Structures are given as C-alpha cells and as structure tokens.
Amino acid sequence: MKLEQYDGGVLIRVDPGSGVAIYDQIAASVRAQLARGALSPGDRLPAARELAEALDVNIHTVLRAYQDLRDEGLIDLRRGRGAVVTEAAAPDGPLLDAVRALIAEARRAGVGPQSLISLIREEYPS
Template identity: 60%
Template sequence: MLIRIDPDTDAPLFAQIADSVRADAAAGRLAPGDRLPAARDVAAALGVNVHTVLRGYQELRDEGLLDMRRGRGAVVTDAAASLASLHRDVRALAARARALGLSPDSLSSLVKEATRDR
C-alpha cells in the first residue's frame, strides 16, 4: 500500500492521507483484515507529523473503515468490501454515462442531485 499526498494542494494533509487509504479500499487494494502501516512509519515516509497521520486514520475510524486498537494498529474493517462494491457500481455508471454521451460534469450533477433526494 502506498499512501500519497500532494503538498502543493490546499487539501489538509490528514484528509489526503484518509483519501488515499479510502481510494485503495475502493479499488480493492485493501481488504478487510489488512493492517495499515504504523502511523510513525507513514509519518517518517511522508515527512509529516505523526499526529497528522493519526488524524487521517481517526477520520477513517469514525467512518467505520478502520478499527484502531492499541497494540494492534489500524485494521481495515468489512466496510472496505462495501466500498469496493460501490466503486464497481460507480465505474459501471460512469461507463453507461459515457456510452450515452453524458459529460462527466453532467453525471456529477446527476449524482449530487440524487444524493440530496433522501
């Protein structure tokens, strides 16, 4: 697993870390039961503060994607399988929209509208 950040963007580093892990789970590169690297190791590799990494991990814990326990580290939960399934659905939807000639912006607008309809 490779956690990626871009220091040149306005997005907070902890959010980029969480987004990177979320993307790996959605793409199926992380499965339930997988352990994430220790926060200290990630912080050293990325050149960021360990608390930045922990905040990203905590965001994922709050979403239910990670289980964090002292001594066990951060472990991916069963939510990763659901996220990967949703990712496949989204890719299929995007392919269908392309086939219909719908622009990415139009598809995005449709999805945003659908999420507001509760």
C-alpha cells in the same frame, strides 16, 4: 510534487499543494483502496509514526486521517495494535462497476471531476 509510501501493497500518495488537506488525502487514498479491494478486512495499515516519516508529515496529521477512518467504521484503531481494516469495509464489485460506468459517461459528456462530485454531493445528502 507527490510523496508516496509503499508498504506491502498499501500505496498512499500526498500532494501538499493540492488545496485538499493532507489528512483528507490520506483518508481518501485509503477509502479508495478499500472500495477497490486493494485493501481487505484484516489488512494492517502502516503505523502512524512510520507513515508520517515516509510522507514527511507530522504524526498527528496521519492520526487525524486514521481517526476519521475509524469514525466511519472502516478501520479498527487501537494503541499497541495499530490500524486494521474492518470486516465492514469489504470491497464491492458492482459499486466499482457503477463508478467506472459513471466516469465513462461523464467523460463522454465533457463533465469534469469537479462538476461530477458537486452533482453527487447534491444528490447524495450526508
């Protein structure tokens, strides 16, 4: 089952039994929307307590996701103020095009998401 949370354009989905950690799903959802342009610099993410309740998750789990995003420089996170999207996290058209081109190519070749991601991890060292 998937829990969702809608808040002025911010849509976050979480699947407790997907093998991926919940805080990682939250962070990934935000990252994807940033790259896609669904979230723009200056936009505000839902308050941690608020999102936690909506997703039926502990506040610390949400905070963990937010802190990861801050460490990556994607959001500005401060008490009293909340989580605000950074200037550095501007949407990128060409990148999104490249992503969609790659996925089309992968589909054609019969390569699934797992293999594709493994390949990228291998070719794009952290």
